[in-house]
Structures are given as C-alpha cells and as structure tokens.
Amino acid sequence: MKNIIIASTSTLHGSDYLEYILDELKLFFNQANEILFIPYARPGGISYDDYTKKAKDAFSRINKSVTGIHTFENPVIAIEKAQAIFVGGGNTFVLLNQLYKHGLMTVLRDAINNGTPYLGTSAGSNICGLTIKTTNDMPIVYPPNFNALGLVPFNINPHYLDPDTTSKHMGETRETRIQEFHNFNTNPVIGLREGSWLLVKDHSIVLKGSLSARVFEYQKKPYEVEPETELNALK
C-alpha cells in the first residue's frame, strides 16, 4: 500500500517553505506525529541541521515534529521505524550518492512500498522515478549509478519549465533536453510544473494541484494532462 506525494517544488514564489501544500500534508500525514527528514540534498550547501530546522519550522504549523536522519546512530533503523518520511530538495546527485553511500536505497524503497507515507520535493521527487536521468541539477558528485527508487513507472522532471519563446539564450529548452533523453531511454517522463504534485495511493497515481503536467512518451508527441488525471497506465 503505497502512500506518496511527489511534489515539483517545496516552495512557490512569494510564499513560505511548503506553505502551498500544508493543508494537503495535514491530511496526508494524519496518521503520523513524527516525520523523519532526509536532508542529504543540501540546497545551496546548507548544513543538515539548518535544513532540518527549516523542515521542522514548516511542519510545526501542522503540529508534526521533524527529526533529521543524520541525528540517528543507525539511519537504516531510523527508516525502518519511521512513521513518515520527507526527502527535501537540493542537488539530486548529492542526494542519490548519499543514499547509496549509507546503503539506504533498499530499506527506503521497502519502507515506502510497505506503506510508510513519503513526501518528496524536487530532488526528493526525482528519486521516486526510475532513474535520475531527467534531473535539472548539476552533476557535482558522481554517484555509483543513476538508478532511483522506481516507485512510479516513469521519470520525473520537477520544476518543469515551458520554453521561453522570447529568450535569446541558446541553451537547450527543457523540452529539447527530455527529447534527447528519449534518444537513449524509452520510459515516460512527467514534467511537473511548480505547484503540481502526484498523489500515489497503492496503484493509483493522480496529478494534483491546479496546473496541467506535460507527459513525454517515447516516440510520441509530448502532451498535456489535466489535474485529477490517473497516470498509472503509463509505462
């Protein structure tokens, strides 16, 4: 019985950390009082303690306590015993590398597949897909491989950005990058715009928030799906 939120971002422009999704989280985490936070992705190089404090402050608004995984002697046991898990954003390569380094991929996957509620934002969402090959992040460390948790049968592209038709910059658009991905990989990719999330309940995967998402399937033209669309048939 999976119970997962895969969010494009933690923060919307002009609002506080997790603010836009707090009502949803209150419902989502209604069975949990304590949330295990995995701060490994370290956005902007923030320390584990400072990052955990940020999560703690946000969750205090819905009366949940938060503990950083780095404060446990044994992170494997911390995951096994967690009432709920939150993996925050930052750098996806750093996050994945740390999860492999601490030997946490299997225990994390098992816990989530067995029903421990999981919230991922940004990098924490990338790792829910099949691989991290559609992250937007810079490859600042070299992880042992690019395989992710595979909790959904596709890849995530968080912070999905539509092409800026007025730009004079010649770097690739997000859409071009994902199309290049499909020259070497066949699995679908969901481009999740900021403010969108996927709600996974067992075998159901539903798009939430007010925006459409962009779906990229191998050898198909990309297309939009509206909120409340069931995405579990993608493969």
Add this chain to the structure above:
Amino acid sequence: MKNIIIASTSTLHGSDYLEYILDELKLFFNQANEILFIPYARPGGISYDDYTKKAKDAFSRINKSVTGIHTFENPVIAIEKAQAIFVGGGNTFVLLNQLYKHGLMTVLRDAINNGTPYLGTSAGSNICGLTIKTTNDMPIVYPPNFNALGLVPFNINPHYLDPDTTSKHMGETRETRIQEFHNFNTNPVIGLREGSWLLVKDHSIVLKGSLSARVFEYQKKPYEVEPETELNALK
C-alpha cells in the same frame, strides 16, 4: 604547444551556426585544410551525418573541409592524423560516454597537447575542463566517470546565464548551482557567456569576445573578468 578555442556556444541568437566566430576560426585554423569533426554530442538527437553536414556547411564558408570521425574505420588513427579537430555541442554526458566507449580520451588529450588545433563549443568545451561536473546538460546516459580532458586547470560552465531577478521560477540559478559544486569540489569554474571564448596558446589562457566572464573560485566571492584577461594563474 596547445592551440585551443573553448567557446561558450556554437551559435548566437539570430545568426548562423558558428557565424559569430568564423573570422577568428579562419585565423585559428590557418594551417589546416581539413578538420576532423566529432559529432558524438548529438544536439536534439541529430544523426552523426546530419550534424557533420551542418559543420561542413559552416566551414565551407572559410574554405575548410570537414569529415566526421564516424566515417573512419579507426577513430584513434583519425585523431592521430587529424590536421585539426572540432568537437561540437549537444549533450555532454553522451559525448563523454562515447569518447570513453571508443577509447579516445588519451589519444585526444595527447593530440591536443602536442599542438593539433582544437575547437570546442558547448559540450565540446565542457570536456576541456577538469571534469564535466559543471555542465548544464541532463544526465541522459551514465558515463564511466565525470573526468574530462583537463586541458585547462579549471572547469567550464558554458552558456553562462546571469540570475533572472524577475523570474518567479524556484529552480536554482546557475550561480547557486556552481556554489553547490564548490561544496564538494575545490577547482575554479569559468562561467562563459554566449559569444565568449577562451583562446589557449601553450600556457596562456585568454578570455576573448566582447563580454566579461564570471569566475568562481573555492571559498571566494564570484567575480567578473574582462576580455583579454590572462587566466592561466587560476588553479
């Protein structure tokens, strides 16, 4: 005797492929009639043949012939015998992976260190640095490692983009990404804006074009350097 051009981009907005730098290339390649083109980075998934034709068309304007490395039976010998080499842009992970796969990193490094003129644009510039850890590209394939040719004692960030202060998008800025790089790596990074290039002549590394470049040194505040600045003291 190194003789290298490390260009941020192949193409400026509103002009043809390589057009902005053709006069410089005419001078740079004045000892070469034939240029060996390495199309491995495949921008947008273009075929090797089509990509080579694009390079051939541009270089025909300065009376140089271009041959794709994929048309040679033995790419090692093609590099050893090349009068000059051009590695075009596209996906840096794909490019690096192909170079390792074909066993070309050492022969390419040796040829360039021995004086074969080398032009890199975008991905072809990323591989001139110490590692590809400051590429902007999506990690669509997993290369055997992130080590690059190390022709200059720093990393390149091509298509460098200043933060857009009007944006409501919450993805990391380029500057934030490079600062995150420095949490795990100590070597300098040069952010090369589109239209800029580095001209490497033996031990000299000079910024060219009309724009300044942004230099990121470990534990220092980022700063700008003006065209004609000598960058060989960075390390």
